[in-house]
Structure formats: structure tokens, C-alpha cells
Amino acid sequence: MSAFATWFGRPERLARTLVVEHEGRLVGDLMLRVEDGWAQLDTAGAAAGVQAELGWVLDPAYAGRGLATExxxxxLTICFDDLGLRRVSANCFAGNTASWRLMERVGMRREAHRVADSLHRDLGWVDSYDYALLAEERTGGAVPLRDDARRGATTPPAG
Ligand SMILES: CC(C)(COP(=O)(O)OP(=O)(O)OC[C@H]1O[C@@H](n2cnc3c(N)ncnc32)[C@H](O)[C@@H]1OP(=O)(O)O)[C@@H](O)C(=O)NCCC(=O)NCCS
Structure with a gap:
């Protein structure tokens, strides 16, 4: 078994992985990691398992058709409607335009621009963006891109 298959097949990794199928083919995968919200010690119980970190990868052969958005x-439906989470978040290299445009298409808000906090194998330490969405902010469908996203503004080197 390859090193990748061994790493990817770890039970803890599979437990937070959903696969994306299109016309009978595996075309991507999603990460759903449910976690606790930050809380003071005496309120920690109420913050247990209320939020999730999300991630995604799509086979490049299937990019550009809205499959990742779908x-x-x-x-998000699983997170908010099925699991009853109150908040989801995700992050990416600031140069990963496809990823943050996807986040904005599904209605996530940019919450932070972190400066030189993420190590890229080729580019060294680069900026990253944090995005999030609260249950009450959800519109229930992909939203139009913000103007700056549509123009492709604020895009450092690709990540
Ligand atoms: C991030 C990633 C999943 C985005 O893939 P994607 O193909 O851009 O996303 P979608 O499948 O939703 O397609 C959206 C694109 O198709 C277009 N599109 C065409 N038909 C569409 C439809 N019916 N609905 C929505 N978008 C549609 C959109 O306009 C958009 O293109 P644009 O960004 O040029 O405007 C992909 O780039 C990827 O796997 N990257 C590598 C892994 C990665 O970086 N993951 C994130 C780590 S933090």
C-alpha cells in the first residue's frame, strides 16, 4: 500500500471524510471535523461539538462546473440541518483563489487575513484566509460572488 493510501486510510481520517460522486465516479472528497467551540471552563459543556471545520478537494478534471459548490x-445542509451545528469554518492559502471563491459562493464570510502564517512547500510562509458561516446566516443556496471576488482582487501568488 502506498504511503498516501496508508495516510488517507487511517480510521480517524476516514471518519471525517465524505466522498463526492458524479455520474458514478469518485471526483472529490470533503472533510467534516466536528469540534468544540471556545468556552470558559464552567460553560465548556455547552460548547462541546457545536461547530465544524470543513475542507474539500476536487479532481481537477471535474473543476469549473460547480460540482464542488454543490x-x-x-x-452545509448536513452541518446545519442534520447535525444542528451553530458554526462552520474553513481556511486556505490567500493565493488559493478557487477555494476562497468557493467559500464566498456558498455564503461564507471572510473573518481573518492572516499574515505569513502558513508554510507552502514552494512559496515559503504565505498569507491565509479564515472563513466562517453561522447557522443563522445561511441563505440556503449559493450566493453571487462579492464584487472583489468577481474581479479576482486581493489575490497574492497562487497557493
Ligand atoms: C477548491 C476547489 C475544490 C474549487 O474547485 P472549482 O472547480 O473552482 O469549484 P466548483 O466545482 O464549485 O466550480 C466553480 C467554478 O465553475 C463555475 N461554474 C460553472 N457552472 C457552475 C454552476 N452550475 N454552479 C457554480 N459554479 C459553476 C464557477 O463560475 C466557478 O468558476 P470561477 O471560479 O472561474 O468563477 C478546487 O480548486 C480544488 O480541489 N483545489 C485543490 C484542493 C484545495 O485547494 N482545497 C482547499 C484547501 S484549503
Whole structure:
């Protein structure tokens, strides 16, 4: 078994992985990691398991048709409607335009621009963006891109 298959097949990894199928083919995967919200010690119980970190990968051969958007929309339905989570978050290299445009298409808000906090194998330490969405902010469908996203503004080197 390859090193990748061994790493990917770890039970703890599979437990937080959903696969994306299109016309009978496996075209991507999603990460759903349920976690605790930050809380003071005496309120920690109420913050247990109330939020999730999300992630996604799509086979490049299937990019550019809205499949990832559809998959992440379905993931948000699982998070908010099925699991009853109050908040989801995700992050990416600031240069990963496809990823943050996807987040904005599904209605996530940019919450932070972190400066030189993430190590890229080729680019060294680069900026990253944090995005999030609260249950009450959900519109229930992909939203139009913000103007700056549509123009592709604020895009450092690709990540
Ligand atoms: C991030 C990633 C999943 C985005 O893939 P994607 O193909 O851009 O996303 P979608 O499948 O939703 O397609 C959206 C694109 O198709 C277009 N599109 C065409 N038909 C569409 C439809 N019916 N609905 C929505 N978008 C549609 C959109 O306009 C968009 O293109 P644009 O960004 O040029 O405007 C992909 O780039 C990827 O796997 N990257 C590598 C892994 C990665 O970086 N993961 C994130 C780590 S933090």
C-alpha cells in the first residue's frame, strides 16, 4: 500500500471524510471535523461539538462546473440541518483563489487575513484566509460572488 493510501486510510481520517460522486465516479472528497467551540471552563459543556471545520478537494478534471459548490452546499445542509451545528469554518492559502471563491459562493464570510502564517512547500510562509458561516446566516443556496471576488482582487501568488 502506498504511503498516501496508508495516510488517507487511517480510521480517524476516514471518519471525517465524505466522498463526492458524479455520474458514478469518485471526483472529490470533503472533510467534516466536528469540534468544540471556545468556552470558559464552567460553560465548556455547552460548547462541546457545536461547530465544524470543513475542507474539500476536487479532481481537477471535474473543476469549473460547480460540482464542488454543490458538494459544499450539501455539506452545509448536513452541518446545519442534520447535525444542528451553530458554526462552520474553513481556511486556505490567500493565493488559493478557487477555494476562497468557493467559500464566498456558498455564503461564507471572510473573518481573518492572516499574515505569513502558513508554510507552502514552494512559496515559503504565505498569507491565509479564515472563513466562517453561522447557522443563522445561511441563505440556503449559493450566493453571487462579492464584487472583489468577481474581479479576482486581493489575490497574492497562487497557493
Ligand atoms: C477548491 C476547489 C475544490 C474549487 O474547485 P472549482 O472547480 O473552482 O469549484 P466548483 O466545482 O464549485 O466550480 C466553480 C467554478 O465553475 C463555475 N461554474 C460553472 N457552472 C457552475 C454552476 N452550475 N454552479 C457554480 N459554479 C459553476 C464557477 O463560475 C466557478 O468558476 P470561477 O471560479 O472561474 O468563477 C478546487 O480548486 C480544488 O480541489 N483545489 C485543490 C484542493 C484545495 O485547494 N482545497 C482547499 C484547501 S484549503
Amino acid at each position: 458538494a459544499v452546499e450539501a455539506l
